[in-house]
Amino acid sequence: MGVIAKIKEDKPFIFNITNEVASNFAANGLIAIGASPAMSHTPREAKDYGEIADAVVLNLGTLTEDRGEAMLKAGKAANENGIPVILDPIAVGGTDFRTNIINEILTTVKLAAIRANAGEIAVLAGTLDEAKGPDSIIQENDPEIAKTVAKKYDTVVISTGEVDVVTDGERIALCKNGHEMLQNITASGCLLSSFVGPFVSVVDDFYEAGIYAVTSYGIAAELAMEKAAGPGTFIPALLDALYFLTDEKVEKYKQVQEL
Ligand SMILES: Nc1ncnc2c1ncn2[C@@H]1O[C@H](COP(=O)(O)OP(=O)(O)OP(=O)(O)O)[C@@H](O)[C@H]1O
Numbered sequence: 001m002g003v004i005a006k007i008k009e010d011k012p013f014i015f016n017i018t019n020e021v022a023s024n025f026a027a028n029g030l031i032a033i034g035a036s037p038a039m040s041h042t043p044r045e046a047k048d049y050g051e052i053a054d055a056v057v058l059n060l061g062t063l064t065e066d067r068g069e070a071m072l073k074a075g076k077a078a079n080e081n082g083i084p085v086i087l088d089p090i091a092v093g094g095t096d097f098r099t100n101i102i103n104e105i106l107t108t109v110k111l112a113a114i115r116a117n118a119g120e121i122a123v124l125a126g127t128l129d130e131a132k133g134p135d136s137i138i139q140e141n142d143p144e145i146a147k148t149v150a151k152k153y154d155t156v157v158i159s160t161g162e163v164d165v166v167t168d169g170e171r172i173a174l175c176k177n178g179h180e181m182l183q184n185i186t187a188s189g190c191l192l193s194s195f196v197g198p199f200v201s202v203v204d205d206f207y208e209a210g211i212y213a214v215t216s217y218g219i220a221a222e223l224a225m226e227k228a229a230g231p232g233t234f235i236p237a238l239l240d241a242l243y244f245l246t247d248e249k250v251e252k253y254k255q256v257q258e259l
């Protein structure tokens with residue numbers, strides 16, 4: 001059975017501690033691909049959700065003390081139950097508050113994948129001091145930098161930009177699907193981070209799951225732009241394209257180069 005068909009059959013439960021900019025969009029995107037999302041950010045239910053989810057997504061966008069605490073609790077509960085955890089370290093290096101919590105997550109939670117833009121990945125690698133802001137791309141997407149981060153944290157890295165890099169520290173794929181209109185709406189990266197959730201829940205090899213997720217998302221963006229007039233109409237068109245995406249379309253349109 002194809003990966004998307006399996007997601008539609010399993011309806012994986014994706015627990016998201018995400019930011020309020022992305023929350024509604026990410027929930028809709030997850031429903032569109034066939035997953036079942038929950039968004040919550042209180043530390044009081046993070047452990048319970050972290051124990052029963054099929055994947056957990058930790059997104060540092062609009063960070064608060066409570067959200068940081070909830071992320072650590074959910075991440076640890078997921079680890080204890082063998083549930084994959086995805087980290088989106090938004091604007092790492094930008095403030096001490098978020099950098100410290102991101103470092104605490106990185107050192108105490110085992111991650112299935114880190115999904116971030118190329119600038120954020122460079123900060124995690126130590127080759128750049130700060131990722132400017134949540135929406136910025138300030139850096140060429142360098143596969144070697146992504147590989148360094150994957151090795152450092154023993155995880156899959158999904159480093160996004162015009163070309164997305166997916167690596168587990170050994171294997172590297174350049175994923176070329178996508179559309180620049182993704183840059184003209186907010187939270188397209190946040191939705192992608194949540195979107196990786198259902199893929200790591202149904203594909204055991206998280207590197208392959210990452211490739212399939214970014215490629216599917218990129219193809220949906222390309223198909224959406226066949227209908228959209230600009231950023232405003234692109235958002236619903238992207239949700240439509242995610243809803244109608246199939247494994248056959250992914251096979252037909254995928255542009256993946258393994259190095
Ligand atoms: N120049 C580009 N051309 C085509 N697609 C792009 C380009 N830049 C980014 N993308 C795509 O946009 C999506 C989001 O990636 P991006 O690197 O912008 O994440 P981000 O900065 O974390 O986003 P956000 O903070 O807005 O949620 C990815 O699917 C990526 O492939």
Ligand SMILES: Cc1ncsc1CCO
Binds near residue numbers: 021135186188
């Ligand atoms: C704009 C914005 N601010 C905090 S999170 C977020 C969404 C994109 O990262």
